[in-house]
Amino acid sequence: MDFMATCxxxxxxxxxxxxxxxxxxxxxxxxxxxxxPLHRADQGESLCLSxxxxxxxxxxxxxxxxxxxxxxxQPVSTAPSPSSPPAEPTAWKIQRWLGRHGAxxxxxxxxxxxxxxxxxx
Numbered sequence: 001m002d003f004m005a006t007c008x009x010x011x012x013x014x015x016x017x018x019x020x021x022x023x024x025x026x027x028x029x030x031x032x033x034x035x036x037p038l039h040r041a042d043q044g045e046s047l048c049l050s051x052x053x054x055x056x057x058x059x060x061x062x063x064x065x066x067x068x069x070x071x072x073x074q075p076v077s078t079a080p081s082p083s084s085p086p087a088e089p090t091a092w093k094i095q096r097w098l099g100r101h102g103a104x105x106x107x108x109x110x111x112x113x114x115x116x117x118x119x120x121x
Contacts, residue, residue: 039073
């Protein structure tokens, strides 16, 4: 179901999934992709002043600190609270290690088997 929004430039009614405004052609989605929202600052303001990435100094956007449009904007008020990530189960760690070192384990096993066969004669 499409919802109606208004264009920030000309205030025309537009479909919520529109890529650009049909009246003034203002881009509403980043890179012409309907799944990438393009956040815009009000006239004369910067998005960086209220962005979480600016305050924690993790922003790598080239237009920082005066960006007026941004695809990664995260308002400070809605930023998730910092917490430690959940502990990863030991079985997952072992499975990931075996996946990374599977070739080495196989070669070591073949060398050990070959050595065992040579020594048993």
